[in-house]
Amino acid sequence: MSYAHTEVAQIAAISSNRCIGKDNELPWHISADLQHFKSMTTKQNDGAIQGIVIMGRKTFESMGSKPLPKRVSFIISTQLDYAEQKGLVDKSNAYVVHNLDDALTQAASLAHGAHLDTIWVIGGERCLAMR
Numbered sequence: 001m002s003y004a005h006t007e008v009a010q011i012a013a014i015s016s017n018r019c020i021g022k023d024n025e026l027p028w029h030i031s032a033d034l035q036h037f038k039s040m041t042t043k044q045n046d047g048a049i050q051g052i053v054i055m056g057r058k059t060f061e062s063m064g065s066k067p068l069p070k071r072v073s074f075i076i077s078t079q080l081d082y083a084e085q086k087g088l089v090d091k092s093n094a095y096v097v098h099n100l101d102d103a104l105t106q107a108a109s110l111a112h113g114a115h116l117d118t119i120w121v122i123g124g125e126r127c128l129a130m131r
């Protein structure tokens, strides 16, 4: 999918029975997978922003409610006060948005300014379904 001249790509680790998570965690720990995820979503460049990811609120919480290092995280939640709840107001590496369209629009604008050609949608299920 292309969005305002920026590629939108999805990345997910999926088991043979098409599972991506259990009890708000990954059902496995495979460090090579995590390394692959990191290298795909982090581009070595001179800019301060090395990658842009979009994720659902539960995925954010599954990662300890911390933005991913070196990347800018867009977290989708219908909760209007979620940024305040999580201390994310005024952060430059994490933005709470309330629908996927806003996530894509804001992420594309940031990607353009940061000279990044890919926005990564990293889960969970509803984000990967792009709805």
Ligand SMILES: NC(=O)c1ccc[n+]([C@@H]2O[C@H](COP(=O)([O-])OP(=O)(O)OC[C@H]3O[C@@H](n4cnc5c(N)ncnc54)[C@H](OP(=O)(O)O)[C@@H]3O)[C@@H](O)[C@H]2O)c1
Binding pocket: 011, 012, 013, 014, 019, 020, 021, 022, 023, 024, 025, 026, 027, 055, 056, 057, 058, 059, 060, 062, 076, 077, 078, 079, 098, 099, 100, 122, 123, 124, 125, 126, 127, 131
């Ligand atoms: N295997 C992998 O590659 C991978 C990747 C990522 C995550 N996971 C796993 O997946 C699980 C979490 O995924 P999940 O599918 O349960 O949850 P999720 O998609 O991460 O989060 C769901 C929440 O995100 C918000 N949301 C998502 N899409 C939205 C939209 N279009 N509009 C408005 N709000 C939206 C809502 O938050 P509110 O309820 O706050 O409104 C919704 O309840 C965990 O087990 C995690 O470890 C696996």
